[in-house]
Amino acid sequence: MITLTVNGREHSFDGDPEMPLLWYLRDELGLTGTKFGCGMAQCGACMIHLDSYATFACITPISMAEGSEVSTIEGLTENGDHPVQVAWRDLNVSQCGYCQAGQIMQAAALVDSTPDLTDEDIDMVMSANLCRCGTYPRIRAAIKQAAQARAE
Amino acid sequence: MMQTTRIVNVSRRSLVLGMGAGGLVLAVGLPPRGRSQEAPVEFGADAMPNGWRDDPNVFVSIDEDGIVTVTVHRAEMGQGVRTSIAMVVADELEADWDRVRVTQAPGDELRYGNQDTDGSRSLRHFFDPMRRAGASARTMLELAAANAWDVPVAEVRAEGHVVRHASSDRTMSFGELASAAAVLPVPDRDGLRLKDPASFRYIGKSDIGLVDNDDITRGTTTYGIDVRRDGMLYAVIARPPVIGGRVASVDDRAALQVAGVERIVRLDPPAIPAEFQPLGGVAVIARNTWAAIKGREALVIEWDDGPHGGYSSEDYKAELEAAVRTSDGKLILNRGDVETALAEAPTRVVAEYYIPHLAQAPMEPPAAVADVRDGSCEVWACVQAPQVTRLRLAEQMELPEEDVTVNVTLLGGGFGRKSKPDFVLEAAMLSREMGIPVKLTWTREDDLHHSYYHTVSVERLEAGLDDAGKAVAWLHRTAAPTIGSIFAPDPKEKLPFELGMGLTNMPLDIPNVRAENPQAPAHVRIGWYRSVSNIPHAFAIQSFIAELAEAAGRDPRDYLLEVIGPARLIDPSEIGDVWNYGENPDRYPIDTGRLRKVTETVAEAIGWGREMPSGRGLGLAAHYSFVSHVAVATEVEVVDGQVRIPRVEIAIDCGAHVNPDRIRSQMEGAVIMGVGQALTTEITFHDGRAQQGNFDSYLIPRMEIAPRDMNVHLVNSGGYDMPLGGVGEPGLPPVVPAITNAIFAATGQRIRRLPVADQLRS
Ligand code: FES
Ligand code: FES
Numbered sequence: 001m002i003t004l005t006v007n008g009r010e011h012s013f014d015g016d017p018e019m020p021l022l023w024y025l026r027d028e029l030g031l032t033g034t035k036f037g038c039g040m041a042q043c044g045a046c047m048i049h050l051d052s053y054a055t056f057a058c059i060t061p062i063s064m065a066e067g068s069e070v071s072t073i074e075g076l077t078e079n080g081d082h083p084v085q086v087a088w089r090d091l092n093v094s095q096c097g098y099c100q101a102g103q104i105m106q107a108a109a110l111v112d113s114t115p116d117l118t119d120e121d122i123d124m125v126m127s128a129n130l131c132r133c134g135t136y137p138r139i140r141a142a143i144k145q146a147a148q149a150r151a152e
Numbered sequence: 153m154m155q156t157t158r159i160v161n162v163s164r165r166s167l168v169l170g171m172g173a174g175g176l177v178l179a180v181g182l183p184p185r186g187r188s189q190e191a192p193v194e195f196g197a198d199a200m201p202n203g204w205r206d207d208p209n210v211f212v213s214i215d216e217d218g219i220v221t222v223t224v225h226r227a228e229m230g231q232g233v234r235t236s237i238a239m240v241v242a243d244e245l246e247a248d249w250d251r252v253r254v255t256q257a258p259g260d261e262l263r264y265g266n267q268d269t270d271g272s273r274s275l276r277h278f279f280d281p282m283r284r285a286g287a288s289a290r291t292m293l294e295l296a297a298a299n300a301w302d303v304p305v306a307e308v309r310a311e312g313h314v315v316r317h318a319s320s321d322r323t324m325s326f327g328e329l330a331s332a333a334a335v336l337p338v339p340d341r342d343g344l345r346l347k348d349p350a351s352f353r354y355i356g357k358s359d360i361g362l363v364d365n366d367d368i369t370r371g372t373t374t375y376g377i378d379v380r381r382d383g384m385l386y387a388v389i390a391r392p393p394v395i396g397g398r399v400a401s402v403d404d405r406a407a408l409q410v411a412g413v414e415r416i417v418r419l420d421p422p423a424i425p426a427e428f429q430p431l432g433g434v435a436v437i438a439r440n441t442w443a444a445i446k447g448r449e450a451l452v453i454e455w456d457d458g459p460h461g462g463y464s465s466e467d468y469k470a471e472l473e474a475a476v477r478t479s480d481g482k483l484i485l486n487r488g489d490v491e492t493a494l495a496e497a498p499t500r501v502v503a504e505y506y507i508p509h510l511a512q513a514p515m516e517p518p519a520a521v522a523d524v525r526d527g528s529c530e531v532w533a534c535v536q537a538p539q540v541t542r543l544r545l546a547e548q549m550e551l552p553e554e555d556v557t558v559n560v561t562l563l564g565g566g567f568g569r570k571s572k573p574d575f576v577l578e579a580a581m582l583s584r585e586m587g588i589p590v591k592l593t594w595t596r597e598d599d600l601h602h603s604y605y606h607t608v609s610v611e612r613l614e615a616g617l618d619d620a621g622k623a624v625a626w627l628h629r630t631a632a633p634t635i636g637s638i639f640a641p642d643p644k645e646k647l648p649f650e651l652g653m654g655l656t657n658m659p660l661d662i663p664n665v666r667a668e669n670p671q672a673p674a675h676v677r678i679g680w681y682r683s684v685s686n687i688p689h690a691f692a693i694q695s696f697i698a699e700l701a702e703a704a705g706r707d708p709r710d711y712l713l714e715v716i717g718p719a720r721l722i723d724p725s726e727i728g729d730v731w732n733y734g735e736n737p738d739r740y741p742i743d744t745g746r747l748r749k750v751t752e753t754v755a756e757a758i759g760w761g762r763e764m765p766s767g768r769g770l771g772l773a774a775h776y777s778f779v780s781h782v783a784v785a786t787e788v789e790v791v792d793g794q795v796r797i798p799r800v801e802i803a804i805d806c807g808a809h810v811n812p813d814r815i816r817s818q819m820e821g822a823v824i825m826g827v828g829q830a831l832t833t834e835i836t837f838h839d840g841r842a843q844q845g846n847f848d849s850y851l852i853p854r855m856e857i858a859p860r861d862m863n864v865h866l867v868n869s870g871g872y873d874m875p876l877g878g879v880g881e882p883g884l885p886p887v888v889p890a891i892t893n894a895i896f897a898a899t900g901q902r903i904r905r906l907p908v909a910d911q912l913r914s
Binding site: 015016019020023024026027028030031032033034035036037038039040042043045072073074076080085088089092094095096097098099100101104119122123124126127129130131132133134135136137138139140 | 228229230231232361362364365366367368369370371372373374375377378380386411412440441442443445446513514515516517562563564565566567593595596813817820821822823824825846847848852853854855856858859860862
């Protein structure tokens with residue numbers, strides 16, 4: 001039996017301990033905000049926070065989350081008001097939106113953990129997340145806006 | 153509980169007749185209706201299957217709290233159509249944007265008009281009908297208020313979510329008027345008062361937030377892959393790795409032992425041509441996606457590859473090259489006398505260009521949920537073409553169309569892949585088999601191994617230059633398998649619509665032009681990929697024009713403008729293209745003045761002609777597609793064979809603007825996608841199998857390669873008197889040649905094979 005906390009709620013699971021968190025969240029808990037894009041840590045669509053670190057849910061077996069705090073896009077904030085979420089809306093970052101939960105989770109961890117973000121920091125960290133629609137220019141701008149808002 | 157069953161593809165329609173049977177091909181593939189017959193010619197939305205509707209009762213509803221709900225019948229895949237259509241309706245309705253909601257229409261073209269969301273057509277075809285729908289609803293609200301106050305309707309005016317009677321200073325809110333307005337007759341289309349564009353509140357404005365922003369940023373959107381139904385099971389399918397292949401044998405004992413696996417189902421392959429029929433294979437149905445994937449890994453399958461098991465990209469490239477080096481191809485353009493002009497030209501230039509297969513690879517792979525039981529079929533799916541999905545489901549399930557419901561979810565990207573509903577048919581077949589809802593998910597490997605690939609092309613161009621370096625003869629041979637090959641048995645020539653994407657409609661100011669199309673058989677499923685045949689045509693032609701400039705010792709911008717020629721309006725049918733994206737050539741001529749303007753705009757923006765440090769260069773390309781004019785200028789830096797693209801300028805003239813922010817975002821996205829196509833993105837085949845299975849080998853661009861300095865220029869040459877051009881696709885074609893032309897300027901090395909990959913490493 002594996003126990004873990006997801007978005008502040010305790011859960012236990014007695015299925016396949018190898019099941020990636022991605023499928024546990026999506027299929028077992030119905031938290032479909034976390035997306036599938038590749039299944040092999042190549043696209044970042046599945047990005048979650050595991051004990052507040054940005055983590056690929058698709059390659060993280062649920063057994064590794066034993067006793068941990070998982071947060072997903074649905075639980076990032078109660079009101080959708082993380083500076084990253086706000087900036088994403090202000091700048092109309094999204095196109096299809098499919099990658100954006102992962103982008104936001106990655107960006108939120110980055111903005112929250114790094115005070116003086118450089119362009120190089122942003123490019124390096126965010127290059128883990130693919131966007132087939134090509135929203136990268138606006139993601140860059142939104143992260144800068146969010147970092148600014150964080151600093152204030 | 154665990155067992156193996158087998159089901160067959162029931163649909164055995166004659167797919168030779170399938171050209172247009174579902175509307176989809178007709179829509180993109182054939183000349184406008186009536187052109188070759190005696191019937192009156194129809195264009196634009198009129199010529200599309202099921203045309204257009206503008207009935208306010210279909211598209212607009214208002215509740216008693218005044219909340220306006222706009223029904224959007226086109227699929228949202230990132231182009232912003234849900235926002236843009238709502239903007240149009242809300243503006244004409246005089247609604248307050250904050251009180252506007254959007255709901256997505258299911259597939260039902262008799263009710264909504266054409267729903268095929270492809271060809272960069274949604275606003276082009278529905279701007280006017282949606283304006284009328286909004287204006288009609290506004291008129292009905294005004295009439296309801298006039299009735300309530302017993303005053304002439306001419307004295308009342310809807311404005312900002314209320315109707316006002318100025319002389320008595322009375323107002324009623326939309327919510328108060330909604331039920332009375334709803335029972336009024338829909339006003340006559342002809343007497344309808346449309347707003348003066350000067351008073352638009354939303355149309356043409358750049359500060360409108362996306363209607364899905366809140367859901368997207370909070371993770372509460374529903375894409376096809378996200379749908380959940382009670383009691384649902386989860387499926388993945390092992391498909392024949394080669395088109396036309398089938399299962400020779402399967403050992404599913406280990407798969408059935410995987411915890412959570414419920415059933416294994418054999419699916420027969422389709423008849424060829426397969427159109428949108430599933431590929432067959434072996435399905436694993438389980439209690440969650442992970443168990444299904446693990447079960448599939450445990451299957452031991454031997455495949456019989458069929459006739460295409462020998463397909464290899466390197467060999468096929470040689471085949472296409474051989475084909476374009478003969479003059480056996482079908483003659484598709486012939487103006488003047490190319491042979492003589494070439495023979496007499498003091499300078500001749502020849503070049504061949506190779507453009508590989510690509511996969512659309514939408515970030516959300518194909519996925520659908522189906523619930524087929526008790527004589528009905530309901531699906532939830534990320535489809536660009538809900539109506540053809542419905543038709544094919546009805547055939548496959550042997551149900552009347554009324555008993556088939558296609559709920560359209562958000563699409564996590566489409567790019568043409570989701571115009572083909574094969575994956576929805578798979579979900580339905582499995583649900584019918586199980587008698588409960590089934591979610592079918594394609595993994596990324598499934599997506600890349602079984603795509604409807606962008607074609608693969610060799611384009612051979614030859615030109616003769618006169619003593620002044622001016623191009624006087626132009627011979628273009630194009631060889632590429634056709635999209636027609638999914639609809640007809642083994643066609644080998646491109647269809648008119650493919651040729652009309654930047655080849656037969658090239659506005660070249662050259663007296664002698666000839667084009668030929670040698671044969672090229674298809675060995676994989678070929679399908680639409682954003683901007684389609686414009687990709688190879690624009691790459692070859694825009695590269696070649698730069699090569700001619702080099703041969704003539706001329707500046708590439710000046711030379712490009714010279715080849716485009718003076719500002720003039722061209723009827724595409726007069727230069728050899730009868731298609732013109734389905735639009736009326738009188739309303740939508742090719743306008744070389746506009747093409748020149750976008751070219752000059754980006755050249756100026758990037759500082760064309762400035763001194764460049766070594767290893768840096770500027771490149772330029774212009775292309776007309778989807779009845780829009782686009783040009784791109786890039787600045788490229790090459791260091792140790794590694795390409796960086798610090799700056800891109802892109803200009804589009806797409807006529808009137810509905811949602812400028814989404815025009816910009818489409819241009820931004822097109823640039824990024826083009827960067828990938830120029831530098832890294834390629835699908836290759838060996839033994840009939842796609843060699844790329846995931847994003848570790850199918851290299852779509854990441855942020856690190858995205859230009860830091862990217863500027864979009866919206867060139868509008870005539871306000872709302874101009875008909876709307878396409879936006880979703882036309883940005884892409886000129887991006888790649890603008891990059892490779894800049895690489896030439898930076899290095900002296902001409903890229904004739906895409907992608908660049910490691911060609912610049914010595
Ligand atoms: S699905 Fe996890 S990184 Fe792509
Ligand atoms: S917004 Fe579509 S994949 Fe990123």
